[in-house]
Amino acid sequence: MSSILQIRQPAFVEPLSVSLPNMRSGRGHGEGQQALCVEKIVDWSSEAQIAQLFTETGISLTVSRNSELFAEDQPIDNIYRVESGVIRTCKLLNDGRRQIDGFYMAGDIVGLEMGCRYTYCAEAIARSTVRAIRMRSLRVQVEAGGRMASVLWDMTARELQRSREHILLLGRRSATERVASFLLSFASHIGRPNAAEPGGMILDLPMSRQDMADYLGLTIETVSRTFTQLEGMGVIALLSARRVHLSNRTALRDLNG
Amino acid sequence: MSSILQIRQPAFVEPLSVSLPNMRSGRGHGEGQQALCVEKIVDWSSEAQIAQLFTETGISLTVSRNSELFAEDQPIDNIYRVESGVIRTCKLLNDGRRQIDGFYMAGDIVGLEMGCRYTYCAEAIARSTVRAIRMRSLRVQVEAGGRMASVLWDMTARELQRSREHILLLGRRSATERVASFLLSFASHIGRPNAAEPGGMILDLPMSRQDMADYLGLTIETVSRTFTQLEGMGVIALLSARRVHLSNRTALRDLNG
């Protein structure tokens, strides 16, 4: 029943072999004070601490467009922090159907998994640079306790939260709502949360329609049609295929369900 | 566009007020040895450790059918371990659409969140008992390091993994695949992974069709139709609405995509 006959050829993806020398973990940091409970504000001190850890003890790598950082089922060796470019993580079904879990940009952490093997793969959407550190060293740090243990836990929990938002989107939102929601969350992810830039803001989308479709659980055609539909409604303007002007942020927010 | 006019009345849910006295966190446990990397095997020692923590320092609560353990946006106070019954966690859209994230049964942990407020709610599907411990005390334990820090990180990561599987299901699987997948994963969650019980196994589903639909991103009608369709294919047998005989586990596995 409902067998998918047409198999989309997955984009050719270069494997990337990474081998890092063993390294000692960075020195443990002292007693961290309890995280302040300010809602919706990113905890910059932990962000900085993570950044420092990767910059000091991480190894820099360049991943070219469409090559993979790691593959599904590959033993987990490293964890990565994106320095530039964009990484997508995704899962594949045997018939080629693809689901993208997320897009990771400068400052984001990719590969935060605890099992023995990655359960999804990570590929570069555009030429990217990342810093890698050994997963093993993170584990040691966590067991050592202190601020770092709680920061890593926190990061994982935040990822889980994002993931649940994604579940809601895929399970219960219409195509229009999905695209609207995507534009808004990408805009805020890019680091321009809701600054009321007068006249709206311009968004450069680094990913293809196929990537958006695979993230949103739709087809390219539907994504494309929804964009033109939103343009017709005066909510966005398409400066070019990948350059969108969010003219009416409020309307967009209303559309998102 | 695509406005949902008909608003499903969300099932009436009793609020539950829980207030626990402050408690001291359990004593820190000593140096844990590195977790063995045996794939797909549940780490029973950490499971036992968590169980012990909740049993020793947790407060027991009973939640009646359809009453809530905690609500979305409520400040995070406790974290819970299910002792009996079934808890569902879900998110609501303002027009009443609901998405269920997961079903939690004996031994499962509910409410593992790091922000200030819950981002989803938890309700009992059937009368359940849970043990609650203060989130604050867990944080202290994590910062203290040791085995517990890594166990909690691990649990959160495992939840994230489950969540990504759910994303794949909602984004890229057909109705039939979703139901097949649900039956299999529920069967293994219930603790009977793939024991080749000759003649198949009987599964008692504690949740309504509405709950399954809201978990699978479908409607009750589609779930019901899919069940009868699977029965017609000889893959399952419906002993009663909530009692399913998985006659052909292999076929079910093939259906799941």
Add this chain to the structure above:
DNA sequence: CGTCGTTTTGATCAAATTCAAAAAGTGTGG
């Protein structure tokens, strides 16, 4: 300028939803 990959648009199709109603199950009180 021609080629190749991406995006848009159009026409048709199918899967799942919606609307509607019958059937089955549950619990209550006589």
Add this chain to the structure above:
DNA sequence: CCACACTTTTTGAATTTGATCAAAACGACG
């Protein structure tokens, strides 16, 4: 034990949303 009210589940018919198939438009690049 049965009658009655009420909820859940199943089934049917019509409708809708988004998918599929097909082709044209667009853009980047040699």
